[in-house]
Amino acid sequence: MGKRFNTINGTDFMHMISTAGDNLNRNAGRVNALNVFPVPDGDTGTNMNMTLSSGVEEAGKRPNRHLGKAADAFSKGLLMGARGNSGVILSQLFRGFAKHVLNLEEAGPQQFAAAFQSGVDTAYKAVVKPVEGTILSVSREAARSAVAAARRGADCAEIMKAIVENGQAALNRTPDQLPVLKQVGVVDAGGQGLLFIYEGFLAALQGRIVSSPEAADDPGSPDIAGGKESPAAAAGRVHPSRPVQALLDAGGIEHGYCTEFMIRRPAPGKQPGRFHEASFRKEIAQFGDSLLVVADDDLVKIHIHAEHPGDVLNYAMQFGELTRIKIENMREQHSHIAEYGAAPFPPAAAQREVRETRDEPQAPLSGHGVVAIAAGQGISEIFTSLGADVVLSGGQTMNPSTEDIVKAVRRVQARTVFVLPNNSNIVMAAEQAKELVDDRELVIIPAKTIPQGIAAMVAFQRDASVQANEAAMNRSLGGVRSGQITYAVRDTEIDGISVRKGEYIGIMDNTIIVSRADRMEACKELLSAMIQTGEEVVTIYRGEDSAEEEADELEQYLIGKYPGLELEVHLGGQPVYAYLFSVE
Numbered sequence: 001m002g003k004r005f006n007t008i009n010g011t012d013f014m015h016m017i018s019t020a021g022d023n024l025n026r027n028a029g030r031v032n033a034l035n036v037f038p039v040p041d042g043d044t045g046t047n048m049n050m051t052l053s054s055g056v057e058e059a060g061k062r063p064n065r066h067l068g069k070a071a072d073a074f075s076k077g078l079l080m081g082a083r084g085n086s087g088v089i090l091s092q093l094f095r096g097f098a099k100h101v102l103n104l105e106e107a108g109p110q111q112f113a114a115a116f117q118s119g120v121d122t123a124y125k126a127v128v129k130p131v132e133g134t135i136l137s138v139s140r141e142a143a144r145s146a147v148a149a150a151r152r153g154a155d156c157a158e159i160m161k162a163i164v165e166n167g168q169a170a171l172n173r174t175p176d177q178l179p180v181l182k183q184v185g186v187v188d189a190g191g192q193g194l195l196f197i198y199e200g201f202l203a204a205l206q207g208r209i210v211s212s213p214e215a216a217d218d219p220g221s222p223d224i225a226g227g228k229e230s231p232a233a234a235a236g237r238v239h240p241s242r243p244v245q246a247l248l249d250a251g252g253i254e255h256g257y258c259t260e261f262m263i264r265r266p267a268p269g270k271q272p273g274r275f276h277e278a279s280f281r282k283e284i285a286q287f288g289d290s291l292l293v294v295a296d297d298d299l300v301k302i303h304i305h306a307e308h309p310g311d312v313l314n315y316a317m318q319f320g321e322l323t324r325i326k327i328e329n330m331r332e333q334h335s336h337i338a339e340y341g342a343a344p345f346p347p348a349a350a351q352r353e354v355r356e357t358r359d360e361p362q363a364p365l366s367g368h369g370v371v372a373i374a375a376g377q378g379i380s381e382i383f384t385s386l387g388a389d390v391v392l393s394g395g396q397t398m399n400p401s402t403e404d405i406v407k408a409v410r411r412v413q414a415r416t417v418f419v420l421p422n423n424s425n426i427v428m429a430a431e432q433a434k435e436l437v438d439d440r441e442l443v444i445i446p447a448k449t450i451p452q453g454i455a456a457m458v459a460f461q462r463d464a465s466v467q468a469n470e471a472a473m474n475r476s477l478g479g480v481r482s483g484q485i486t487y488a489v490r491d492t493e494i495d496g497i498s499v500r501k502g503e504y505i506g507i508m509d510n511t512i513i514v515s516r517a518d519r520m521e522a523c524k525e526l527l528s529a530m531i532q533t534g535e536e537v538v539t540i541y542r543g544e545d546s547a548e549e550e551a552d553e554l555e556q557y558l559i560g561k562y563p564g565l566e567l568e569v570h571l572g573g574q575p576v577y578a579y580l581f582s583v584e
Contacts (some may be wrong), residue, residue: 001502003499004155004157005155005156005157005205006068006108006109006155006156007106007107007108007156008106008112008156008388009061009065009067009106010064010065010066010067010068010105010106010107011063012069012072012204012205013069013070013071013074014059014063014069014070014171014202014209015054015142015204016098016200016201016205016532017052017056017059017074018056018060018202018204019032019200019201019203019204019210020052020057020196020197020198020199020200020201020204021053021200021205021209022096022153022200022210023050023196023200024045024048024049024052024193024196024197024200025049025159026210026320026360027045027051027196028048028049028193028231028558029045029076030192031044031048031049031189031192031193031196032044032045032046033044033045033489034187034188034189035187035190035313036441037444039333042234043084043345043398043399043425044084044086044189044190044193046083046398046399047083047084047085047086047087047399048084048086048087048090048190048194049193049424050081050083050087051081051082051083051084051086051087051088051091051401052078052090052197052403053073053081053089054077054078054080054081054082054369054403054581055075055078055081055094055160055355056074056075056470056524057077057080057081058073058076058077058081059073059074059076059077061073061320065105066104066105066428067101067104067105067106067107067299067353068098068101068103068104071094071097071098071101072102073426074094074399075091075094075095075097075098075099077463078090078091078094078095078097079091079402079432079436080147080401080402080403080406081401081403082401082402082431082432082434082526083191083399083400083430083431084133084399084425084426084428084429085192085401085425085428086189086190086431087399087401088126088402088428088429088432089126089127089135089136089188089190090135090193090194091135092119092122092123092125092126092127093119093120093122093123093139093194094119094453095119095122095123096115096118096119096122096123097116097118097119098562099118099122100114100115100118100119103113107156109149109153109155109156109159110150110151111156111278112146112150112156112159113143113146113149113150113159114147114150114164115149116139116142116143116146116147116571117143117144117146119139119143120139120140120143123136123139124136124140124214124460129289129305131178131496132177132178132193133173133174133175133176133178133188134174134178134188134190135176135188135191135193135194136422136430137174137191138167138170138171138174138188138190138191139167139191139194140171141166141167142164142166142167142194143163143172143371144162144166145162145163145166145167145273145571146159146160146162146163148162149162153550156205157202157205157206159245160198160201160205161388163201163202164199164202165197166500167191167194167299168195169360170191171187171188171191171195172187172308173194174187174188174191175187178182183493185234188527189493189580192335193244193536204318209358209563214322217371220579232343233339237521238553243294254286254289254305254307255289255306256303256305256307256326256329257305257306257307257308257309257327257328257329258305258327259288259304259306259309259312259313259326259327259328260300260302260304260306260325260326261302261313261316261323261325261326262300262302262322262323263275263298263300263302263316263319263320263322264320264321264322264323264404265320268408269406273550275300275319275320276422280300280319281452282344283315284302284304284312284315284316285304285422287304287306287308287310287311287312287315288304288305288312289304289305291304293484300319300320300427302316311326314415326357326443326444326470328446328474329478334526340440345380350550352428352511357371359562363374364413365413365414365415365439365440366414367415367416367462368413368414368415368416368417368418368460368461368462368466368469369412369413369414369416369417369418370388370389370390370392370412370417370418370419370457370583371390371391371392371405371408371409371412371417371418371419371420372388372391372392372419372420372422372453372457372468373392373393373394373400373405373420373421373422373423373426373453374391374392374394374422374450374574375393375394375574375576376396376541376543376544376572376573376574376575377573378541378542378570378572378573379446379450379572379573379574380393380540381458382454382570382572383420385461386421386454386457386458386460387416387457387462388413388420388457389412389417390408390409390411390412391467392404392405392408394423394426399423399425399426399429400426401429402427402429402432402433402436403436405416405419405429405430405433406433406436406437407434409437409440410437414440415440415441416440416441416442416443417440417441417442417443418443418444418445418460418465418469418470418473419433419442419443419444419445419448419459420445420447420453421444421447421448421453422447422449422450422453423448423540424448424510427444427446427448428452431444432445436516440477441466443466443469445473445474445477446477447477447511448466448510449482449484449580450482450574450580450582451480451481451482451497451543451580451581451582452476452477452480454483454539454582455476455477455479455480455582455584456473456476456477458476459472459473459475459476460472462464462534463520467580479584480582480583481508481509481582481584482508482509482529482581482582483507483526483527483530483579483580483581483582483583484506484507484577484579484580484581485503485504485505485506485507485522485523485526485577485578485579486505486507486576486577486578487499487503487504487505487578488502488503488504488505488515489501494512495511495512497512497513497514497515498515499512499515501515501517502513502516503515503517503522504516504517504518504521504522504523504578505517505522506522506523506525506526506529507526508526508530509528512528513525513526513529514529519550519578520550520554521581523554524554526581527554527558530581530583531562531565532561532583534561534562534563534564536565536566536583537566537568537582537583537584538558538562538565538566538568538581538582538583538584539566539567539568539569539570539581539582539584540554540555540567540568540569540570540579540580540581541569541570541571541572541574541579541581541582542569542571542572542573542575542578542579542582543572543573543575543576543578543579543580544573544574544575546578551569553580555567555569
């Protein structure tokens with residue numbers, strides 16, 4: 001019988017997160033392979049692994065037997081290293097965990113279980129639109145089982161075993177909660193990644209070594225429980241996954257304006273009136289959904305989807321001065337958020353693509369600047385030529401962390417910095433960076449594709465006001481249609497399109513339009529779907545594996561079929577996508 005853990009201290013916690021980091025690192029490729037679309041750019045495992053690694057590294061710099069101090073260091077590392085939506089959610093889970101144990105040198109079973117529940121509560125508050133069948137529902141059910149086990153008198157190791165078992169059961173239910181997951185036979189990738197983390201926690205407490213991916217493929221191989229394949233590894237072989245954000249349909253949006261702002265609260269004793277977070281949250285929730293309220297000592301950050309944003313702002317003004325107001329028409333600008341397929345997980349030596357940045361500039365800050373995120377030398381040069389101050393390396397398979405974005409922002413000698421994520425999976429990390437930069441204003445332009453980002457860059461005018469630039473750049477996003485050509489890594493059928501492994505698929509605004517064995521055929525059919533009048537501006541960005549002769553053939557095809565077309569061809573050098581298309 002293994003050691004009984006009646007308490008968990010900082011040393012125990014360090015062993016848990018280190019073992020979890022090793023387990024997720026070994027299985028990151030499996031999590032990457034769990035994306036619902038069959039294209040080779042899935043990065044949920046990569047993002048979660050790099051986020052977790054950042055937390056483990058920070059905790060390792062400040063080892064402490066005090067549980068609260070160890071968990072706090074881990075949480076801060078996760079926050080700075082958070083990459084992609086899955087990484088940001090992971091950071092919030094352990095932000096809540098760390099807050100609950102902050103003043104504890106060690107935690108008993110009741111406190112240990114309650115800390116997981118606190119993490120779930122924090123994560124749910126931070127997510128724009130919680131949906132069942134995701135990492136959130138997996139974490140919630142796991143935490144519930146932890147609390148129940150603690151009430152039954154379980155020790156910390158037994159609580160962790162309950163978390164793994166019930167978390168696995170919750171993960172297995174995700175296809176029944178989200179029809180799109182069942183359509184392609186997958187579970188939520190973020191939930192699977194979380195299970196690998198929890199599996200590592202349990203292995204540390206049981207004094208066992210987690211099975212390698214190769215061993216786990218053998219149903220008779222030993223696992224952390226002894227004698228059987230680990231539940232998380234089993235699910236990884238059976239189910240791949242899709243992020244739920246891809247289910248959001250612009251036509252079904254009930255509250256059409258994404259409204260974000262901050263309330264700068266007055267000094268104590270001054271009007272406006274006193275602020276109570278719980279009451280405020282209850283009252284403002286009546287104006288819409290997807291509500292996020294984060295209150296600090298003197299600032300309150302609000303995100304809400306509302307049909308009448310003016311009513312929201314009028315209500316909020318009674319509590320203080322409004323700042324950093326941003327309102328987006330989601331019906332006009334909305335596009336699905338999707339992570340595609342699986343890509344090989346990069347080795348540790350290759351995980352840091354972004355360049356090291358110098359310390360904060362000494363010159364006084366003034367005016368506006370732009371940080372753009374892009375992959376490919378040619379794409380980067382285009383952003384630079386259009387006036388971007390810093391182009392941060394990153395894309396679908398290598399999302400920059402929150403800390404990378406903060407460092408890039410600090411390289412810009414401007415009081416206001418516009419950030420162009422140019423990828424749906426980077427938007428959340430960019431938004432989180434706003435909370436970590438207090439000496440300048442960050443304006444996130446939610447470009448989710450490279451063509452959208454370039455259109456926004458064209459709309460940017462350095463001598464215009466912040467408000468005018470933000471409005472113009474946001475408007476530009478709705479004026480461009482984005483297309484991508486890549487290849488499928490497995491068979492599936494989605495959106496009525498039958499896809500076979502190895503075929504080339506064409507994607508327009510994150511919807512699969514065509515799948516063909518011949519890449520040129522896929523290009524032509526995708527462009528035909530994108531070009532509506534024949535008198536539009538079409539830009540082709542060639543990827544790193546495209547051939548000049550093929551691009552010439554495509555150019556002649558378009559000129560012949562659409563005589564009034566304005567056509568530009570650039571060498572983008574982007575990975576994953578053989579071609580990116582922009583139609584305006």
